[in-house]
Amino acid sequence: MKKFLDFWAMNSKKIYLVLLALALIFPWVFNKPYIMNVAVLCFLYTTLSLSLNLVTGYMGQLSLGHAAFYGVGAYAGAICATRLGCDFLLTIVISAGVAALVGLILSLPILRLKGRYLAIVTLAFCEITRLVELNWVEVTGGPMGISSIPAPHILGFTLKSTRSKYYLIVAITLVTIFIVHSLMNSRTGRSISAIKGDEIAASAMGINVFKYKVICFTIASALAGVAGAFYATYMRYVDPTSFAFDQSVQILGMTILGGLGSIPGSVIGAFVLTAIPEMLRGLMEFRQVIYGLILAIMVVFKPSGLLGNINFKHIRQRILFARENAKKGGGDRGPAES
Known part of the structure; x- marks a missing residue:
């Protein structure tokens, strides 16, 4: 394992370029609708996992309500596309903005909580959001949801094929990776890492702990909103159960x-837990049991995850x-030996 990680660390750029090339040629090799749909979902969940990793992984705050911001972005995107006729780029901006605003408003009162208390509040918020979506019929369509959402329309081009939507979600995922990587390698990211390590020590060093928690939570909410906007235009239907x-x-x-x-960890986790349930579809009655067993084994034997606590840099x-x-050392020994 150590040799593998050393090889990865020394050749990370080459590895990522190869993986990107494979992702770009994938639709031309595996063009069956079912396989393409699974691939699209893999990248969609990668975006969601990356956004949650900002809060839970990098900042160390457990959130059980991330689907709420995903849903807010999806409904905002669906309304923009069906009722306002917005271009997809504008739809993404609005969805991200609405989700970020909701995340900001929620973060102001709850981010003073810690541990299980924060987890319980975010869980409750997720359920409240679902009930709002279920009962605000005039806006969300209630239990019937919003249907007939048009395909993404970008700069005069309509992306109707699954292949074009696949490349769209790949682009969104790459932008998300860039945002998360840039954020965590900035002064803000270093402050966030310090807060995760020790809030009291970070505060003593002059870091405004609450401020950076709010920034991190708001950005994560916005990224989840972008994923939601794509989901709405990809599925062309949204309802509260999703x-x-x-x-x-x-x-x-x-x-x-x-x-x-870990950014690579989010990619691996999303791909594994999206693809495995599909591969086990023949074992429908045992699929969730196997899914739960995998998570239980990870929590017991490697609670930080496959690539958690691994710093390739x-x-x-x-x-x-x-x-x-x-x-x-070799240079010093040479003259002495001669």
Whole structure:
């Protein structure tokens, strides 16, 4: 395992370029509708897992209501597309803005809570949001939801085929990865990491803990809203059952499996827990049991996830430092031996 991680750390850029190339040619090799649909869902859940990882993985705050922001973005996107006739790019901006606003309003009172208290409040918010979507018939359509949502329309082009929508969600996922990576490698990201490590110590160092918690929670909500907007135009139908508590648990499971605080971990977790249930569709009655068993094993034997607590940057620096020391050591021994 150590050799594999060392190889990954030293060749990460090449590995990511190869994976990106595989993702781009995938629709031309596997063009069956069912396989394409699973691939689209893999990237969709990757975006959701990355957004939740900001809060749970990088900031260390357990949220059980992430599906609420996913649903807010989906309904905002559906309303923009069906009633306002917005272009998809504008729809994404509005959906992200509405979800971010809801996340901001929610974060102001609840982010002073910690641990299980925060988890309970976010769980309750998820259920409240579902009930609002279920009963606000004039806006959300109630139990019937919103149907006949048009396909994404971007700069005069309508993306009707599954292949074009696949490339759209790949682009959204890449932008999400860029945002999360840039954020966590900025001053804000370092503050967020310090808060996760020790809030009291971070506060003593002059970091405004509450401010950065609100920023992180709001950005995560906005990214979930973007995923929701895509989901609405991809499925062309939204209803409250798609954004219930079990959806939050599913996204959290992907984040935990892949690794808390790991971008590659979110990708792996989303792909594994999206693809495995589909591969086990023949074992329908045991599928959820196997799904739960996988998560239980991970929680017991590797609670940080597959790639949790693994810093590829530090591994690469360690290897380079060891190589540099070996060269210096060899150079020092040469003259002494001669």
